[in-house]
Amino acid sequence: MIRPAGFRGAFFGDASDGNGRDDPAARRRISEALGIPTDWAFTEQIHEGTVVVVDEPGFAGRADGLITARSDLPMTIATADCLPIIVEGARSVAVLHAGWRSIAAGIIEAGLSAMAALGDAPLRAAIGPSIGPCCYEVGDEVRSAVGGYGAVTTAGGASVDLWSAAADRLGSLDVWRSDLCTYTDTAYWSYRRDGTKRRQVAVAWVPGR
Numbered sequence: 001m002i003r004p005a006g007f008r009g010a011f012f013g014d015a016s017d018g019n020g021r022d023d024p025a026a027r028r029r030i031s032e033a034l035g036i037p038t039d040w041a042f043t044e045q046i047h048e049g050t051v052v053v054v055d056e057p058g059f060a061g062r063a064d065g066l067i068t069a070r071s072d073l074p075m076t077i078a079t080a081d082c083l084p085i086i087v088e089g090a091r092s093v094a095v096l097h098a099g100w101r102s103i104a105a106g107i108i109e110a111g112l113s114a115m116a117a118l119g120d121a122p123l124r125a126a127i128g129p130s131i132g133p134c135c136y137e138v139g140d141e142v143r144s145a146v147g148g149y150g151a152v153t154t155a156g157g158a159s160v161d162l163w164s165a166a167a168d169r170l171g172s173l174d175v176w177r178s179d180l181c182t183y184t185d186t187a188y189w190s191y192r193r194d195g196t197k198r199r200q201v202a203v204a205w206v207p208g209r
Helices: 024-034 099-105 109-118 140-147 162-169
Strands: 011-012 042-043 051-053 058-061 065-068 077-078 083-089 093-098 122-127 149-150 159-160 174-177 199-206
Touching: 011 083, 024 149, 024 199, 042 065, 051 093, 051 109, 051 162, 065 077, 065 122, 077 083, 077 093, 083 109, 083 162, 083 199, 093 099, 093 199, 099 109, 099 162, 109 162, 140 159, 149 162
Parallel strands: 042 058, 042 077, 051 065, 122 174
Antiparallel strands: 011 199, 065 093, 077 199, 083 093, 083 122, 149 159
16 A cells, blocks of 8 residues: 555555455455545546546546546546556546556546646646556557657566656656556566456545545
C-alpha cells in the first residue's frame, strides 16, 4: 500500500491488498484502512483515451479514466503493468489507466482537460507502480506511438520509458513517481511477467470537508 506524501486522496495497492474493483472483501479491507466509503466508481477499461465524469458509485461505462468533484466518492482503476496515474486539483481528482495505447490515445491530456472543464486546475500528479523501462521490451511501433522515449532493458533489448512519457505529458505539474517496476517486484501483479489475470488497484477520492 502506497500513500504518496502530500496527496489528499491517493492510494496505490499491491498484490497483497487484493483487487478492490472486483472483490468486495478486498474493497472493504482497503476502504477501512483508508477511511473511505466502500462504494466505489469504476469502468470497463478499454485502452483508449476516454475520461468520464462521475458523481455516484458503481459502473461508469467503458473508459480508461474517471474524474469527480464530489467528496467521499472513491474511484478506481486496476492494473498489472499499465501506469496508474492520479491527478489532484484544488476541488477534484482524476484516476487514469495509462498503458501505451491509452497514452498514445491521449488519456493524460483528456484527464487534464476534464479537470479544466469542471472549472478546476490540476495541482499535482502521482504515477504508481507499473512496468519500467528496465523490462518493457517493445517494437518500434510502440515507441513511435508514444513519441519516442526509447530505452534499453536490463537484458539488452529495446524498450520504452512510459514513466517519462507520462511525466512529460503532465507538463509543469508537481509529479510524484514510484519508479517501482511491476515486472521485477513480485509484490505486484504483472501480466508481462506471468500472464496473470489478477490486478492491483489505484484509488482516488476527494476527502470530505
